[in-house]
Amino acid sequence: MRRLGSVQQKIPCAFLTEVRDEPSRKLDFQQFQVVATETLNPAALELDIHCATATEKIDGTCCYVTKYRGEPYLWARLDRKPTKQADKKFKKYQFSQKTCKGFVWNVEDDFREVPESWIPAHRVQHENGHPVPDEHGHIPGWVPVDGTNKQYCWHASVVNYPAGVALVLRVQEEDE
Template sequence: MRRVGSVQQKIPCVFLTEVKEEASRKRDAQHYQVVATETLNPVAVESDVHHALATEKLDGTCCYVSLYRGEPHLWARLDRKPTKQADKRFKKYQYTQKTCKGGFTWNVEEDFRVVPDSWIPARQVQCESGHPVPDEHGHIPGWVPVDNSNKQYCWHASVVDYDTCEALVLRPSDADEAVLEIVSVSLRELMEQTLELIGTNVNGNPYGLGSKRNPLHVLVPHGILRVQNAPAVEFGQLYSWFQDSDAGRVEGIVWHCNDGTLVKVHRHHLGLKWPDDDTFLNSRPVVISVDRIRCDPPNSTNNLFSALSRITGRRFSSVRDVQLDA
């Protein structure tokens, strides 16, 4: 069974966490909260998180670039989840596991919802007897290729052009890291990378990109937005940074440790609201650098690539202020 993608089944919190029986601030249907304690996670300590690269955690949906039918392709995150009946059995087991003997046994063929034939489990997913093994939450992380035939992934499809093998990417400018740029990048340059799709129709659009009439979506490579002058990895200092610093107006931090381990903290782990007023992403100017010749030929349809190519070279005060031609 082919497996692609470096998405971890779950990036652990930099602190040890505990569950509180209160309504989640992050998920409306979740009747509990996962909150951070003040104790560093041993995983983070062992991976030397104090010398790790701190990067901004973006509020979007995870994507991946890898081959599909021999060509570079964008893949959307699709976790295979259990059926309602299997999920009820699993939750009952979780509730009684302190007194229950033995582990929970899944029948992957019968207990999980049907996924497209092109679906592939992520790389870290273990396999037994040719079947992927669900994680501790009863999910099987994986990917599905993005194309124009599936309306569910229409916003993913808007940021790729398979005719030119290009993707729309938001990243810091090479000339000035404080300035962002929206560029068209070859999918081949993004091979085997994970990225975050953000924009008008993703997760409530906390960054204010585009509009209903002119939606705007972009891909942001994971780890590319560095946190400058990051706070020490200590509960009180992180709490103060998120609450009081302009740079702390982010969803969270992901630390990239030298041994490859990733650990994170989310504002919700610290009991803080998200989004909270404006975001730090919108404090940075952005320049449009989408190639007009490749992306806006005379017979081009009015898609996102051509719309951006018509304003190439323009500078805006933030991504929120990017105005697309109707």
């Protein structure tokens, strides 16, 4: 059920950003703002983005729809993150080396447990049968939304699995 062009990773800002020493207009306790400049991000240029307009980023939730137990199912993003001890080693390495590159993870020991139903996101690289963490030490992935788990209450509010229906913003022709 994967659709061509579906997003499976965080997308970098199309513009370079800068931190301004001005109080946030959104968060009362935050005494700075992160704003987009008018300079295109080199990563965006590599993706052939040459004409873009900066807009406000509005937070939402990341979802994925694919089959689970033979039925279409809503999945929520769940990044597999390092344990506290492994994260300390990673940050120490970053500080001493001034880079994340070259740090070696032991995925079996260095990462927190995830539910058995967890799957890594598409395009996550694998080595020796294990997913490889990104440059921030996370392994992006998905878990099926269980309507009884309060953590996913907003996700569960848009699906009714027994009735086989879901609230969607726009139906694509190739969707079932």
